Amino acid sequence: MTRIMPRKDVVIVGLGWTGSILAHELTEEGLDVLAIERGPWRDTATDFNIGYMQDELRYAVRRDLFLQPVEEAMTMRNNTSQTALPMRDYGSFLPGNGVGGAGVHWNGHTWRFWDSDFRIASHLAERYGPDKTRELQLQDWGVTGAELEGSYDRFEYLAGISGKAGNIKGQIQPGGNPFEDPRSRDYPLPPLPMTYAPTLFADVTRSMGLHPFPTPAANLSKDYINPLGIAMGQCTMCGFCERFGCANYSKSSAQTTILPVLMRKKNFELRTQSEVLHVDLDASRKNARGVTYVDTSGEEYFQPADMVLLCAYGLHNVRLMLISGIGVPYDPGTGEGTVGRNYCYQTNSGAQVFFDDKNFNPFIAAGALGQTVDDYNGDAFDHGGVDFVGGAGINCIPTNGRPIQTRPTAPGSPRWGSEWKKATVQAYKSTLGFSSQGSSYPIRGNYLDLDPTYKDRFGRPLLRVTFDFPDNDVRMSAWITGKMEEIAKSFGGRQYTASPRKKGWDSVPYQSTHNTGGAIMGADRKTSAINKYLQSWDVPNVFVIGASAFAHNAGKNPTGTVGALAFHAADAIRQQYLRNPGQPLVTA
Amino acid sequence: MRTVKLFFAVLLGTTAAGSVFAGSGTPDDASKIIRGRYQAVLGDCAGCHTKQGGAPFAGGAPLETPFGALVPPNITPDPETGIGTWSEADFFSAMKRGIGHGGKRLYPAMPYPAYTKMHDADISDLWSYIRTIEPVHNAVKANQLPFPFNIRLSMLGWNTINFTEGEFKPDSQKSAEWNRGAYLVQGPGHCVTCHSPKSVLGADETDGALTGASLQGWYAPDISGNSYTGIGGWSDDEVVGYLKTGANNHSIASGPMAEVIENSTSAMKDEDLKAIATYLKSIKSEPAKPAPVKSDDAHFQAGALIYHDTCSACHGGEGQGGRQLFPALAGSPIVQQADAETLIHVVLNGSQAARTATAPTTPAMPSLAWRLNDQQVADVLTYIRNSWGNAAPPVASSKVADQRKP
Secondary structure, three states, rough: EEEEOOOOEEEEOOOOOHHHHHHHHHHOOOEEEEEOOOOOOOHHHHOOOOOOOOOHHHHHOOOOOEEEOOOOOOOOOOOOOOOOEEEEOOOOOOOOOOOHHHHHOOOOOOOOOOOOHHOOHHHHHHHHHHHHOOOOOOOOOOOOHHHHHHHHHHHHHOOOEOOOOOOEEEEEEOOOOOOOOOEEOOEEOOOOOOOOOHHHHHHHEEEEEEEEEOEEEEOOOOOEEEOOOOOOOOOOOOOHHHOOOOOOEOOHHHHHHHHHHHHHOOOOEEEOEEEEEEEOOOOOOEEEEEEEHHHHHOOOOOEEEEEEEOOOOOHHHHHHHHHHHOOEEEEEEOOOOOEEEEEEEEOEEEEEOOOOOOOOOOOOOOOOOEEOOOOOOOOOOOOOOOOOOOOOEEEEEEOOOOOOOOOOOOOOOOHHHHHHHHHHHHHHEEEEEEEEEEEEEEEEEOOOEEEEEOOOOOOEEEEEEOOOOOOOOHHHHHHHHHHHHHHHHHOOOOOEEEOOOOOOOOOOOOOOOEEEEEEEEEEOOOOEEEEEOEEEEOOOOEEEOOHOOOOOOOOOOHHHHHHHHHHHHHHHHHHHHHHOOOOOOOOO | HHHHHHHHHHHHHHHHHHHHHHHHHHHHHHHHHHHHHHHHHHHHHHHHHEEEOOOOOOOOOOOOEOEOOOEOOOOOOOOOOOOOOHHHHHHHHHHHHOOOOHHHOOOOOOOOHHHHOOOOOHHHHHHHHHHHHOOOOOOOOEEEOOOOOOOOOOOHHHHHHHOOOOOOOOOOOOOOOHHHHHHHHHHHOHHHHHHEEEEOOOEEOOOOOOOOOOEEEEEOOOOOOOOOOOOOOOHHHHHHHHHHHHHOOOOOOHHHHHHHHHHHHOOOHHHHHHHHHHHHHHHHHHOOOOOOOOOOOOOHHHHHHHHHHHHHHHHHHOOOEEEEOOOOOOOHHHOOOOOOHHHHHHHHHHHEEEEEEOOOOEEEEEEOOOOHHHHHHHHHHHHHHHOOOOOOOOOOOHHHHHOOOO
16 A cells, blocks of 8 residues: 655655755755655764764774665676676675765765766777777767866865865966866865875875875865855864764765755755655656655655656666666667666775885874875876776875774785784884776676566565676776886885786675766767766656766766766756756757 | 723723724834834744744743743634734733733743833734734643642732833933843843843842853853853954854854744844843953862863863864864853853753854754763863863762753
8 A cells, every 4th residue: 555645846866965966956946855765864963973983893894874785785797697696795885875875974085077088989089099999888978077167166165175276277286186177266175284195105206207186085174164054174184984974074975065954944855764666657658757665664655746866876776767667778788778888886906015114193084185196097198009098096095094994914914913913013004005096987798787586675676786897997907006016116115015906896895886877878868878967868857866877987986076967967957957847958 | 990090001902902903904014013023033932932843933842940841822813722812901911010811920931020121112013913923723731830839829929029010221321222232131032031040939130130040951151241251252243143143253052042043133133133242241240260170180180081082073172163063162151150050961962053044054062971971071071161271160070960860
């Protein structure tokens, strides 16, 4: 027996970064907006309590704030010849849960993708010819960097990002990233004060002719009041960002930048602990009537709405589309269909340098406090002489010195006993780590669909992830890691390690929660699930907002682009869609 | 003779009220109602008579008094459960003398000892506005006091001892701004109701007015011009900023004052807030800064360790706080009140800042009751009250134990 609820103008699935931005923008427009969130309400003082937030066992090891497989699991395999099995625990990536979503427990690296990313297929074909990328399924996003500049700017000012501009309206700025696209103005806050390891990394890379700059951070370098009038505090560099909520109002999230204003609006309502089962379409299959959800009592509700915005985690957005029959599922055999297409990840690698005589005080840290070089990222360098496309940002961002999980030991150290203890005490203070955040490019065989066998607690098929690192990306990682070895040698430490990404994606060890694609944006409805405004080609009163829209993943953390796309979609809805509701914004 | 006079007063009152509505819709009426609406802001009627999430003025949450619970009644014009059958004269009588419709005596939780100072014209405006409120049918049992306090006639005796009827008399020696401030503070704003010490009978003491009082588990602090425990160290703009937004560089409102700011002072005109600042800062009060607790005191030293582990991440290593989010503790008047009741309350229960249009963040302090025992709470407060230039009596763990009781 499904209860029918009073109609709303807009229903939003998931109240994380994108849901909060869209809810704020559309309530400003006067619309009656309801957000339905699967997880619990979460608020700084009560849920990220300063008295116990720095509990590494509870939050980092036991992952208190994350989605648990009992609520929703996924199945995985490396290629279509294998049978996918459910992940019994989330490991390789950790989706969020509850109000604020994964935006609660991120580190805070806040990047802009470049115009050469949004126009990746055209750009690479123009520069290297069509053969260079033949093994990949690269596609333009349907937007340009210039079109998104204002949206990036709004997200950065909403979130109070600390950083140093490298290019303001075409003028290269000393100390910033010279490879970035032109921006209209500097970051709202100056960079965080540097700790020792990134300072040393900057010195070494600069001496090698590279261009280090402070990583743009959502850990605030100063007190800040954002454009909504919401106050945030200066980061205390406690080093509990990733996997933790911030107790000090110092890390940007929906909680610290939007919710205090949004929650007080009379035309906004939030229902937590309520899981959307599917989007309901009418008989034409071209119009969504609303959504069906279930609360913790097991009671089912139908929520009618004029618009449905899928603002859940990217992977969940794709699954909801597949379950609801929005768009045509992607077929890796033919390369046709759109939903599930171009699933990408992140191709990371790491390096460590072990010193005898240095003390980095690793416990003084913030999630994005560090230095980056972008000389080898994206298409910042000539790929004419190499056998791959793409690249990586190389980051020295010692995010934490937490006692359980930050336990570096040099190769050759014993794995247990008193000699291990000696080694870990020595290495804790004196190890410098840095890493590459590598691009992930689409191939025909990497995709998302519904698992034919395994179901969730409501009887819905689980999402199946078919993925392995493409050969192009493995070659990229090997080359980048070679560059990292050159940097590691230049530090002059006692010894170093460097580990490039290898073939054979394993879902167990943590790698990255940057899962992208599956409901990608584009200019052609044959190869994209949503148009350049993130509107479904097939069901125009549905918008799908998140990293699911990425046509590929660049060598950068995705949140800045996710935030920009949320503002981009909100503008399109406010300025165009509402004039002709239910109509496509792009005809193709 | 007295009865006759009252009869005529009622008759005149009724006529006057009738005349207001005879020509409803004239611009004069509209501006009278708008003025009356502002009087409701000044008087913070909603603060007591509107329940959180409830219909405006349809009855409030119970007020816990030392004598028992009183529930603010429904003051919408509903004839059965509100004040729809009241005349303007009844309303005047309630505001000026604490005697409502049908001669029923009000308890002074309704601050008529302050409202009696209001100008008749202001009360008349307020009445006009109250008549326009949406009537809500909501029966409220206002008097939940135990015997003998539940006998309303007992208020006759109370009034004889404690209550002086009479409109505010301006002081011609003082500026118009000072007089406006005094009127707002003593009259409609009824600041004295919370911030003045109470006699054993629950009356506001005339001596030491506005120098602080205990109230429902909080301590309404000294708001005189004393620069140690009062607001003498704050500029006029800082006083205005506090009342307008709930926060300034020195403090962030919490507890009942956060509600007053949300419902009342944040909606006051800037010139009225400035007048309040001028008046409050002119009030002299006694407290002089004592010598601080010595830094070799064992409780002070224990408190220092607790502070740096538990408090400093937000309030700063030197108690300096953080703009709009974390109140400064150094130099804070509320921290140095003779009575640490508010501080204990906040540490044990947490607290959330006022929400105003210009300060929407509503940062909150978490409860630390689960983490700190009575002695630890007392020690950390003793440390905070005696560091960075602060000085105030040490806090006893027995006082914390008393407040921790449910």
